[in-house]
Amino acid sequence: MSSGPPIRRRPTGPVRPGQQPQVNVIGRSIRRFDGKGKVTGETPFGGDLAGPEAYTALVIRSPHPHCEIEDVELAAARAIPGVVAIFTGDDIGGTNRHGLIRRDQEVFSRRARFMGDCLGLIVAATPKIAQRALEAVKVSYKELPIVATMDDALAEGSYPLHETGNVLSTELIRRGDADSALAESDVVVNTETRTQCVDHAFLDREAGMAYMEDGVVTIYASGQWIHEERRLVALALGLPQERVRIIQPATGGAFGGREDISIQIYLGLAALKLDHPVRIEYTREESMIARHKRHPIRIEYTLGATREGVLTAAKVRILSDEGAYASTGPAVLRKAVSHCTGPYRVPNIHADGVAVFTNNNPTGAMRGFGACQLAIAYESAIVELSRVLKIDVVELKRINLLDDGEGVTTDQKIPVVGVRDCMEAALRRIGWDKRSYETPAPHLRRGYGVSTICFGVGYGDGFPDASRARVRMADDGVVEVFTGGVDFGQGLHSLAAQIAAKELGVDPLAVRVVASDTHRTPESGSSSATRQTVFTGNAVRLAASEVAGQLLDVAAAYTGLHWDDLELRGNAIAAKHDIAGHEDRTVVLPLRQAVRLGRERGYALDVESCFKPRTVAKQKGTGKSPRAFITYMFASHVAEVLVDIETGEVKVARIVAAHDVGKAINPQQVEGQIEGGVVQGLGMALMEEVVSEGGFMKNASFTDYIIPTIVDTPTIEALVIERDDPEGPYGARGVGEPGLIGTPPAILGAIADAIGTQVHETPANAERVWKAIKRSERAGDGASA
């Protein structure tokens, strides 16, 4: 084992405005330009935009999780003074449908498949009147049988939720011969893992406004891919895309929860029909009832190994609760199946996945989608194997983790596999070899868990995934970056400025970013799948370096020097090295002057570039792909917990999270993403759970849906490992999701270490941990009080 690549040291400090522009902008914690407004509260969010003249729209939702709507009686509501209009399916011009992969959800439903389905839209002068009108609406409906669980959905004669039945999609992986390999294995372990339904719980509820401007429906609402949202709004309303404009206001979190359409079509319809500004703001309850969730997944895992601990084969069955509509379900299932053996070398794989419809909330994108549930499953199987083989879990990992150039589940060969570097760095930081099991009281047990995970970046699988960006020199010498990519808090726009600044030799804080407006910015794809640093980052870099090239041409022509002897530095074009007549790397042309000269000579200094790497669709019959994703992220977390073995309570004391991000373009942002992912992962591991009974959600509020507070947050140490990615900008690989993915398996592993038995169902709340302890006491092993 090498001593590993360098762990980046904390930068000496952020660059402040007015300070000399840095030659090396990449790798510095540039201050976020949106930070101050958000901290001081000056920045308006979606709910702050509408003026007092705007009407309020309110959604009429289904009274039952599964029903045929017979009649929506609106007369009484319409008669209330101040009620402007009530829209139903009859009023919508287009397809009345939406959905990211299948257009299977009606904007106005005639048959409701979950409690969030919309039956109509009330528009009133004020929120109070809208609420009164909602109470005056009478819905008569015929109840249909409720398909509450995955078992219900698959049962003989179950009631079909869609014309195609209750199976949304299936996926598989076939590599080698898993059955024979398992038969020949020295040991085989079986685990069954159940993950829960999780809500995104972002702070900024769905809220926005719309109005008509020159015949264009102008919608301010937060999504994750404004150009796709424009397509969906245009289709649903029957408008040409040019007549729909989507602008993203400042956004307080998304985590995948804004990938599906939320309020955009409602806002667009009301503004279009009434030619008047309209606002919508969901309550927290409504936000939780209407929004898609994380897929609950059940995973049966069979893992074989030799006596020495070398993995031989994995057989994996995956069953995913899709809820009422497809959403991004097929992609999530593919992600789950294609990541089912994580960062391990498993020569024989036989995996099957099925996604089924139920009357629960639709499930779709959420940070780590599919990969995070499977990480819980394969890490649980590894822990089980370590127990049976009596080989320390870290040793077992050292034997089986992938090395550079080896293939992941889909047999895609990964050139740079940083997972060992991450694990060793995390182990060193926690002091693995000297770890202590001391506790302050006999009923407390200490435990340590290690996770090693991987994550394919981008949409992949042959999807035409692309980011475009435009970089332009304004006449005043300011660099402008145009991107349609949305920033919901992760810092994409600062990152784009940083990259343009690097290429054009200016201060990143002086870059003007024009973003997230379908009428002004090019399509940069979705802010999801950990893709924007690589995709939009590359697009910005390409465009900016082309503009830089044009500027060098201008300066070369002006000075008579060769362009290759010049560089962009400190708001100017300067000599790269000592050239005759230009000793001391002198400035030859200030940037502003170069722009003026360039314009005179007919240079546009305005370039749009596209980054659209090729990925390869899965092979039929095997699910393999030589390039399912453009790159993979690797990470390793170590968790230390204290478990109260009498009550089952778990306290996470410390988490070390090591991530190979390729290159940390902005280290502070990278650390922020990892820390946030850890806290969200802790919530998934220990407390968060959407509880539904027969399609009715029982905890649609922050009183009852429990997410971690600062008091529950352990010491988090983010270790940034940098092994260059061949494709990423400056070697960067992306960081958004793995911080979450690595956390639950590390915590669950630590609990198992503490109590001597595993909890196979998340969240591992006090009750489940206590039950696991009781079960193992009865079985005669594990912890005893």
Add this chain to the structure above:
Amino acid sequence: MTDTLYYQPKSVDEALQIKAELGAEGTFLAGGTDVVVGIRKGKLKVARTIDLSQVPGLDGIRRHDGFLEIGAMTTHKALEQHDVPAALAQSCETVGGPQIRYLGTVGGQIGTASPAGDVSVALIALKADVELRSAARGTRRLPLDEVFVGPGKTVIADDEMVTRVFVPLGRRSDFYKIGKRDAVAISLVMAAASVGPAGDVAIAIGCVAPVPLRIKRAEALLDARGLSDEAVDEAATIAREDCSPISDHRGGADYRRAMAGTLTKRLLSRLREVTPVKAKPAESSAEVA
């Protein structure tokens, strides 16, 4: 009846006068952490509000005659910062978050009559009394556990209010709460216990019955036999037997019942020691590792 919807009395007598006139129509507003949430959620219909925030003399903590006298308008924060019995301090520290503790009051906690009332459970286990007062009948004083009759239901009459709580001094006590997280969490199960100077024991458990439950059968047993290992085990068994928990989205009845026993045993064992230890597991062991 008047058209007034909101009253702001300036004295206890005035407040009681208004309450007597309004009867069930009038709702006292203390910190509002239950009332306002209830109104917002549509769970609580408030016809007329009697705001107690401007009534002098309803808050404050003083020692008198072997008791700690706590005014009904005393906040959880004030109690947490005052030298009060351990179980009471600990229960106050676990109520909601700082914002809630600065607003929420003891009177409101009792008025809400929640089986998950952390402070109510601690006060019952401390053998606290409540003083109720009405314009017509003056004051009466009764043990707190006799005030609660069901979730949200008390013996407080329509013209009465809580004015003070009396906590006997000199009892050693302890409290333990299991929630879904370490702050702003409604209890899943919680319990408190105390031992008096004469060795008499009191135990109360929350979230395992329609009211904060005092385990009198176990108390009697312990009073007779002391805190021996066997007696404590038996008390824990009684606690499990005497509770009637439900299952809801927070947790199962089985778990709650088991914890009624576990916490009873834990608290009693700790009270046997001279100094009660802090209830929660120690924080990060980063140093240890």
